[in-house]
Amino acid sequence: MAWLILVLAGLLEVVGVTAIKRVTDGHWRSGLAIIVVGFSASLALLNLAMREIDLGVAYATFTGIGAVGSALIGMWLWGESHRPLRIAFLGLIVCAVVGLKLVA
Numbered sequence: 001m002a003w004l005i006l007v008l009a010g011l012l013e014v015v016g017v018t019a020i021k022r023v024t025d026g027h028w029r030s031g032l033a034i035i036v037v038g039f040s041a042s043l044a045l046l047n048l049a050m051r052e053i054d055l056g057v058a059y060a061t062f063t064g065i066g067a068v069g070s071a072l073i074g075m076w077l078w079g080e081s082h083r084p085l086r087i088a089f090l091g092l093i094v095c096a097v098v099g100l101k102l103v104a
């Protein structure tokens with residue numbers, strides 16, 4: 001269950017980061033509300049997950065989900081670079097997170 005909570009925490013981090021883009025695009029009220037809710041819920045769930053998952057593994061997974069998820073959302077919604085090397089490095093982040101899970 002802790003791993004499911006951790007994945008949800010990472011996904012909510014993506015929501016918060018996406019809301020930052022919303023603020024920079026001029027929708028500061030709704031964006032700020034989503035930032036506060038997204039990051040607050042994300043950190044609360046990270047706290048719960050870290051009761052059963054080691055700090056290093058939990059935080060690396062959390063930030064990995066956030067980094068990869070945010071990059072993919074940027075590519076999908078805002079036309080950010082789809083260069084193969086960028087995608088390959090995102091894949092390395094995923095491999096590192098999976099590797100940490102396997103050895104934890």
